[in-house]
Amino acid sequence: MMRILALQALLWLPLLVPIGSAAERGEYRVTFSDAQRRTVRVEADLAVDGRTLLVSPIGANDFEAGWAHWIKDLAVTDPDGKPVRVDHRGRGKYRLRDRARRVHLSYEVRLDHEDHEWPFGLDEATYLRDDCTYVATQTLFLAPPNLERALVRFELPDDWIVSTSWEPAPAAEDADAGLNEERYVVRSFEQLTRACLLVGEHSEERVRAAGVEVLLAVGDDLRDSTPRMVQTLEAALYEATVLFGGDAPGQRYIVVANMADYSGGAGHVGGMSMVFAQPPSAADATWAHVCLHELLHMWIGVAIRRANSEAEWFQEGVTDYLAMMLLARAGIADEGTLLEMLGRSYGNYALRAGRRSLASAGRDKAAETGLLYGGGLYMGLLLDVEIRSGSRGRHSIQDLLQILYIQFGNSDEAYTSLEVAGIASDLAGRDVGKLFDRYVEGSLRIPVAAYLRRLGLALEADGIAPHPGSTETQERLRSAIFGS
Numbered sequence: 001m002m003r004i005l006a007l008q009a010l011l012w013l014p015l016l017v018p019i020g021s022a023a024e025r026g027e028y029r030v031t032f033s034d035a036q037r038r039t040v041r042v043e044a045d046l047a048v049d050g051r052t053l054l055v056s057p058i059g060a061n062d063f064e065a066g067w068a069h070w071i072k073d074l075a076v077t078d079p080d081g082k083p084v085r086v087d088h089r090g091r092g093k094y095r096l097r098d099r100a101r102r103v104h105l106s107y108e109v110r111l112d113h114e115d116h117e118w119p120f121g122l123d124e125a126t127y128l129r130d131d132c133t134y135v136a137t138q139t140l141f142l143a144p145p146n147l148e149r150a151l152v153r154f155e156l157p158d159d160w161i162v163s164t165s166w167e168p169a170p171a172a173e174d175a176d177a178g179l180n181e182e183r184y185v186v187r188s189f190e191q192l193t194r195a196c197l198l199v200g201e202h203s204e205e206r207v208r209a210a211g212v213e214v215l216l217a218v219g220d221d222l223r224d225s226t227p228r229m230v231q232t233l234e235a236a237l238y239e240a241t242v243l244f245g246g247d248a249p250g251q252r253y254i255v256v257a258n259m260a261d262y263s264g265g266a267g268h269v270g271g272m273s274m275v276f277a278q279p280p281s282a283a284d285a286t287w288a289h290v291c292l293h294e295l296l297h298m299w300i301g302v303a304i305r306r307a308n309s310e311a312e313w314f315q316e317g318v319t320d321y322l323a324m325m326l327l328a329r330a331g332i333a334d335e336g337t338l339l340e341m342l343g344r345s346y347g348n349y350a351l352r353a354g355r356r357s358l359a360s361a362g363r364d365k366a367a368e369t370g371l372l373y374g375g376g377l378y379m380g381l382l383l384d385v386e387i388r389s390g391s392r393g394r395h396s397i398q399d400l401l402q403i404l405y406i407q408f409g410n411s412d413e414a415y416t417s418l419e420v421a422g423i424a425s426d427l428a429g430r431d432v433g434k435l436f437d438r439y440v441e442g443s444l445r446i447p448v449a450a451y452l453r454r455l456g457l458a459l460e461a462d463g464i465a466p467h468p469g470s471t472e473t474q475e476r477l478r479s480a481i482f483g484s
């Protein structure tokens with residue numbers, strides 16, 4: 001996630017007929033209404049192995065009930081319509097008091113997220129615009145944690161569409177011609193509860209880049225920016241795929257974008273959401289940096305997961321370092337722009353550095369963005385420089401990423417800072433563990449000026465500039481990292 005500044009009774013059809021094959025583990029019917037746009041009705045038929053139903057445990061940390069804060073009037077019944085008793089155990093985790101193999105859920109989700117404070121912005125949650133509703137699916141779905149497959153049916157007002165990266169499901173044979181319905185298949189709890197959707201009368205554009213089908217869904221006031229965003233996405237996706245060895249973790253991806261009173265972005269499973277205070281322009285590469293950062297979460301954050309918050313500096317900060325590197329490689333930002341961005345990150349880091357370790361800052365992400373993003377960025381630079389110089393230019397941070405992707409990508413195993421240090425040491429041909437002891441586990445300041453100097457850059461009072469006395473070796477290293 002990233003933030004630049006500071007961030008009915010509907011058509012209720014009581015006869016929900018379960019359809020689909022026996023392999024279907026569940027079916028959701030989600031009904032949006034034009035007249036009551038802040039209420040979404042959800043009906044679900046689910047097979048349950050255990051006794052637990054839950055919402056996504058990730059996010060909404062300021063709410064006692066987690067994402068269940070927005071779930072109203074939950075009713076659970078068995079296939080005969082008999083009530084099944086449930087206890088809410090907190091943070092959106094429910095336990096069925098009565099045993100049932102199949103349950104029917106019925107609830108409403110109230111979309112009033114805009115009435116609350118969101119430390120990382122509303123693009124992490126849900127918001128409404130005149131022509132569309134943005135939904136982070138954390139807020140929509142209650143499901144068994146071991147969900148293997150579900151059919152999600154959206155019932156929509158006329159002329160509305162759902163933009164999603166989920167796989168479309170064939171229309172039902174007995175589909176009601178008068179109903180505006182869209183159907184999708186999801187294959188895990190994570191995919192169901194960590195996606196993002198744009199629902200309404202907005203516009204869509206499909207792009208194919210680096211083997212990935214990207215759906216760009218934007219609100220009306222960003223329609224004119226679509227060509228610029230498409231161009232940036234194509235270049236960014238190409239560079240990111242090369243960085244990780246030529247292979248994207250998914251085949252379908254969605255980018256949702258709208259105007260807002262702040263700029264920021266959030267990474268989701270199978271997509272990202274962005275908001276802009278100003279429409280994307282060529283003169284300002286900040287939005288492209290956000291776009292690249294969130295795109296990189298497709299790998300770091302979603303496919304390659306960290307084991308604990310002590311590695312948050314890597315997930316967010318190293319991602320920021322890579323995003324800057326790719327901005328240069330894709331020809332989106334020139335050297336002046338990059339140095340300005342690097343200087344800003346250093347400023348944010350310097351304000352908080354030396355007080356606590358990067359590892360411990362991961363537990364207080366909202367309060368420690370300067371340390372995690374800025375410090376993590378400069379740890380990324382440190383690792384890249386150490387690997388490149390230790391291996392005499394044979395390896396770089398790119399090899400580290402590809403090893404992480406092979407070792408941890410799309411698996412249940414997650415990496416720790418210690419494992420990153422181990423891989424980096426192997427690649428550098430020397431032990432970088434003591435650098436981790438000092439700057440990740442310990443609270444010493446990363447010697448940023450010394451590492452910038454190795455790239456022929458000088459850290460000055462008003463920012464970062466090329467060092468007038470830099471050597472050819474230093475300039476070669478700089479162009480290897482931040483060259484186009």
Ligand SMILES: [Zn+2]
Pocket residue numbers: 001002267293294297315316319
């Ligand atoms: Zn992020």
